[in-house]
Amino acid sequence: MASSSRPMREQVEEYICSLQENIVSAFEKVDPDAPAFKRDSWTRPQGGRGLSCLFAVPHPSTGLAPQHECVLEKAGVNISIVHGTLPPAAVKQMRADHSSIPSELDGKSLPFFAAGISLVIHPRNPHAPTVHANYRYFEITEPSEGQEGQGQGKVIAWWFGGGSDLTPSYLYEEDAVHFHKTLKDACDPHGAAIYPTFKKWCDEYFYIPHRQESRGIGGLFFDDLSEEPHKRFLGDTNAQRPHTPADIFAFVRSVGDAFVPSYLPLLERRMHAPSTERERRWQLLRRGRYVEFNLVYDRGTKFGLMTPGARVESVLMSLPETARWEYMSDMGGDGEGSPEGRVTLVLKNPREWV
Amino acid sequence: MASSSRPMREQVEEYICSLQENIVSAFEKVDPDAPAFKRDSWTRPQGGRGLSCLFAVPHPSTGLAPQHECVLEKAGVNISIVHGTLPPAAVKQMRADHSSIPSELDGKSLPFFAAGISLVIHPRNPHAPTVHANYRYFEITEPSEGQEGQGQGKVIAWWFGGGSDLTPSYLYEEDAVHFHKTLKDACDPHGAAIYPTFKKWCDEYFYIPHRQESRGIGGLFFDDLSEEPHKRFLGDTNAQRPHTPADIFAFVRSVGDAFVPSYLPLLERRMHAPSTERERRWQLLRRGRYVEFNLVYDRGTKFGLMTPGARVESVLMSLPETARWEYMSDMGGDGEGSPEGRVTLVLKNPREWV
Numbered sequence: 165m166a167s168s169s170r171p172m173r174e175q176v177e178e179y180i181c182s183l184q185e186n187i188v189s190a191f192e193k194v195d196p197d198a199p200a201f202k203r204d205s206w207t208r209p210q211g212g213r214g215l216s217c218l219f220a221v222p223h224p225s226t227g228l229a230p231q232h233e234c235v236l237e238k239a240g241v242n243i244s245i246v247h248g249t250l251p252p253a254a255v256k257q258m259r260a261d262h263s264s265i266p267s268e269l270d271g272k273s274l275p276f277f278a279a280g281i282s283l284v285i286h287p288r289n290p291h292a293p294t295v296h297a298n299y300r301y302f303e304i305t306e307p308s309e310g311q312e313g314q315g316q317g318k319v320i321a322w323w324f325g326g327g328s329d330l331t332p333s334y335l336y337e338e339d340a341v342h343f344h345k346t347l348k349d350a351c352d353p354h355g356a357a358i359y360p361t362f363k364k365w366c367d368e369y370f371y372i373p374h375r376q377e378s379r380g381i382g383g384l385f386f387d388d389l390s391e392e393p394h395k396r397f398l399g400d401t402n403a404q405r406p407h408t409p410a411d412i413f414a415f416v417r418s419v420g421d422a423f424v425p426s427y428l429p430l431l432e433r434r435m436h437a438p439s440t441e442r443e444r445r446w447q448l449l450r451r452g453r454y455v456e457f458n459l460v461y462d463r464g465t466k467f468g469l470m471t472p473g474a475r476v477e478s479v480l481m482s483l484p485e486t487a488r489w490e491y492m493s494d495m496g497g498d499g500e501g502s503p504e505g506r507v508t509l510v511l512k513n514p515r516e517w518v
Numbered sequence: 519m520a521s522s523s524r525p526m527r528e529q530v531e532e533y534i535c536s537l538q539e540n541i542v543s544a545f546e547k548v549d550p551d552a553p554a555f556k557r558d559s560w561t562r563p564q565g566g567r568g569l570s571c572l573f574a575v576p577h578p579s580t581g582l583a584p585q586h587e588c589v590l591e592k593a594g595v596n597i598s599i600v601h602g603t604l605p606p607a608a609v610k611q612m613r614a615d616h617s618s619i620p621s622e623l624d625g626k627s628l629p630f631f632a633a634g635i636s637l638v639i640h641p642r643n644p645h646a647p648t649v650h651a652n653y654r655y656f657e658i659t660e661p662s663e664g665q666e667g668q669g670q671g672k673v674i675a676w677w678f679g680g681g682s683d684l685t686p687s688y689l690y691e692e693d694a695v696h697f698h699k700t701l702k703d704a705c706d707p708h709g710a711a712i713y714p715t716f717k718k719w720c721d722e723y724f725y726i727p728h729r730q731e732s733r734g735i736g737g738l739f740f741d742d743l744s745e746e747p748h749k750r751f752l753g754d755t756n757a758q759r760p761h762t763p764a765d766i767f768a769f770v771r772s773v774g775d776a777f778v779p780s781y782l783p784l785l786e787r788r789m790h791a792p793s794t795e796r797e798r799r800w801q802l803l804r805r806g807r808y809v810e811f812n813l814v815y816d817r818g819t820k821f822g823l824m825t826p827g828a829r830v831e832s833v834l835m836s837l838p839e840t841a842r843w844e845y846m847s848d849m850g851g852d853g854e855g856s857p858e859g860r861v862t863l864v865l866k867n868p869r870e871w872v
Contacts, residue, residue, distance in 0.1 A: 204846070218845045225796035240845065374823040374830045442579035448840070455841075456834075459813040460823060469728040469814060476728045477846050480810075485844070486802070487809075489837040491572045491594065492558070 212246030240481035299326035331380030350422035355404035448488035566600025594835035653680035685734030704776035709758035802842035
């Protein structure tokens with residue numbers, strides 16, 4: 165499925181490596197006196213490698229805590245490029261969304277390749293929103309003689325997935341609009357159907373049923389995007405969306421490149437806002453909801469925790485430094501009566517921002 | 519299945535109400551200057567009632583925070599007595615452990631009754647352990663004319679479940695021994711097989727696979743205990759265990775009554791221990807693991823979150839006030855080299871305490 169002379173897997177690997185570096189250096193420039201991100205490279209015994217870039221503020225008890233209050237509280241920008249063998253059950257499950265996997269392969273294990281970038285940024289200031297983004301490429305290949313897991317065989321199926329979404333503790337409408345507009349502007353040149361379709365998917369995905377509210381104010385979410393028919397576009401046969409490998413990769417690069425301009429201006433605008441203990445308390449309660457979503461519902465997290473040999477520390481890097489739970493909290497239930505109520509209303513009734 | 523002149527459901531309701539009151543007042547006496555537990559009674563539109571007794575320290579931002587440091591940080595002692603109709607899928611699932619449910623009832627909805635007490639105590643001091651206990655009674659009855667959900671029909675199946683377990687941040691062997699010995703002493707008069715069987719079950723149940731460690735240092739766990747054969751005793755046909763409704767209820771009362779003596783002496787011993795910021799940090803990291811277990815694995819929590827109309831605030835009352843996550847924390851990985859390492863070793867290798 166190489167659209168240029170180079171295999172897609174190589175192109176994706178190169179892209180996510182450079183995107184990771186760009187994102188990490190952008191955050192390091194915002195707060196030059198904070199500790200640098202810790203670069204932690206790893207290899208997977210079953211095949212592959214990764215580079216985790218993590219930010220944490222040393223706990224006061226370590227004696228290493230910085231003198232100033234850091235802009236970020238906890239953050240991770242991780243990439244992984246792995247390959248291996250998918251068990252028959254996983255192959256069968258993937259066939260539901262990828263008809264290019266022939267049914268003759270039922271009951272067979274197949275080589276896979278996966279490369280992705282995944283990031284979560286939890287800033288310290290309660291007025292600065294948490295943000296998450298993830299872009300990934302997946303390939304299933306024919307078994308190749310003597311090179312099991314190296315995935316040098318012919319590509320049977322491939323797809324891209326990903327997205328980006330914003331989780332504010334306090335609602336600033338101009339921030340929500342900027343975030344969504346930047347993503348929409350990155351989508352639109354690649355097909356008018358993309359933004360509305362993936363925005364809606366995002367609202368549906370990042371939903372916490374037991375709280376009857378969304379995790380945040382949305383963004384984009386998509387999966388299984390390839391040249392095959394796609395369930396999310398089925399109702400609209402004229403849907404404008406990319407189809408070829410090159411066009412889909414161009415779309416993914418476009419939204420990947422939009423991450424920094426979608427988020428950094430919001431961070432810079434809010435990171436030194438005055439805040440109260442009450443606002444900090446609300447932020448930590450919201451972080452509790454973030455933990456609930458990620459541990460109870462997030463497919464990536466669940467998949468990661470269930471996968472033997474998965475790197476748990478990377479899977480759970482999305483969790484905040486601190487979260488708080490109160491029984492029947494008195495915060496957030498008063499609708500328009502308070503800033504906490506106002507953001508809660510929006511989480512219960514997702515809006516169109518652009 | 520009434521063994522005395524009164525139906526078991528009435529006897530259980532009476533018992534858990536009085537146990538709740540005894541437990542709450544025991545904690546209130548330990549720290550008389552702390553705010554009282556908040557009593558929050560509720561009714562379930564579909565049938566039933568409950569009383570939640572909750573302790574929380576008001577956040578500093580409220581201006582209501584007490585002058586002294588409270589012994590408890592967050593605690594809940596809840597009872598619920600509910601009835602309703604079990605959907606066919608649930609009936610079918612329960613038949614796996616309860617052969618007294620006839621297969622003719624497959625595909626039918628049946629009335630149920632459930633009464634239980636559930637509690638979690640998170641003390642403030644890092645040297646004082648968290649504790650959890652839960653005892654419950656479940657009944658399935660024949661549909662009764664004109665009284666759907668009132669459960670006045672003949673009892674088709676019934677069982678007790680429950681247990682109690684301890685989660686210390688720091689290991690004090692004498693505390694672990696006291697806790698287990700008190701439970702064992704409560705079990706032994708009811709059958710020599712009970713403690714070893716349910717202790718083992720507890721170690722298996724409160725396990726966090728992705729961390730490869732136990733949530734705590736164990737206690738008792740059991741379910742589906744009735745006059746029917748029980749899967750946990752199958753290997754031992756002479757297993758000494760209670761069989762009749764009256765004998766099983768007597769065993770449950772015995773371990774329920776053992777809660778306060780199993781735990782309160784530990785709390786009193788540790789609640790004023792000097793502690794450092796580092797120890798507080800470790801306690802909050804351990805609370806993070808507690809959250810991971812409860813949200814990812816605990817059957818009661820998962821069932822509660824998935825049940826439409828469930829009282830989410832009660833389901834999640836087990837979560838701590840605050841939890842912390844660090845990527846690749848430097849605490850706890852050094853084995854015998856530190857107190858944090860020592861408790862981690864025990865969590866990875868459950869011990870026999872008595």
